[in-house]
Amino acid sequence: SQQGEEDPQALSIQEGENATMNCSYKTSINNLQWYRQNSGRGLVHLILIRSNEREKHSGRLRVTLDTSKKSSSLLITASRAADTASYFCATGSDYKLSFGAGTTVTVRA
Amino acid sequence: ETGVTQSPTHLIKTRGQQVTLRCSSQSGHNTVSWYQQALGQGPQFIFQYYREEENGRGNFPPRFSGLQFPNYSSELNVNALELDDSALYLCASSWGAAGSIYFGEGSWLTVV
Numbered sequence: 001s002q003q004g005e006e007d008p009q010a011l012s013i014q015e016g017e018n019a020t021m022n023c024s025y026k027t028s029i030n031n032l033q034w035y036r037q038n039s040g041r042g043l044v045h046l047i048l049i050r051s052n053e054r055e056k057h058s059g060r061l062r063v064t065l066d067t068s069k070k071s072s073s074l075l076i077t078a079s080r081a082a083d084t085a086s087y088f089c090a091t092g093s094d095y096k097l098s099f100g101a102g103t104t105v106t107v108r109a
Numbered sequence: 110e111t112g113v114t115q116s117p118t119h120l121i122k123t124r125g126q127q128v129t130l131r132c133s134s135q136s137g138h139n140t141v142s143w144y145q146q147a148l149g150q151g152p153q154f155i156f157q158y159y160r161e162e163e164n165g166r167g168n169f170p171p172r173f174s175g176l177q178f179p180n181y182s183s184e185l186n187v188n189a190l191e192l193d194d195s196a197l198y199l200c201a202s203s204w205g206a207a208g209s210i211y212f213g214e215g216s217w218l219t220v221v
Contacts, residue, residue: 004151035212040197040215040217041214041215042111042113042199042212042213042214042215043152043199043201043212044111044212045209045210045211045212088151088152090151092154095140095142095157095159095165096142096154096157096165096167097142097144097152097154097210098154099151099152099153100151101149101150101151102150102151
């Protein structure tokens, strides 16, 4: 079973629009991470947010964390065609990451 | 590029055969983790090696085994392949079990 669950499963947006995806998890966490995966290739680490943080920014990415609701969101602003990918949230202990099934984002030109 | 390299990139095996996948970790990284990602799913943790010792294992049967060598490169071995073993196998390296994790591009395994 997977710790995190992303919502929606798929998202299609126009270039320049914002994309928002959500992640819910089941158990207490120390941190939560977001990864991107292009077309079945390796995972690229995007951002890590710690349990005592509520919001974090990195370039066009904004991540929020609500530990009371056990949920996180990833916002991609001003989307580009290159943002087309699958996005995964991951939680975990020191050695084991648990991933959700991911949100597939398609950015239309 | 993450500095984590995996080989082969694609391979096809027959049910019942054995397969070995290889991973070279990023320079200086002493920890390697392996993940299995079935089509349309998120990666599932198989096991981790730290300084040549297994340091945690996910819910995978014993026919999934691994090795880590003194240079910290690693192998994933799968015996008695089943059709459901068809997946992308990802290797990830880090410095220590809690360090930043860097993934390779993966090895696509198809079992027919």
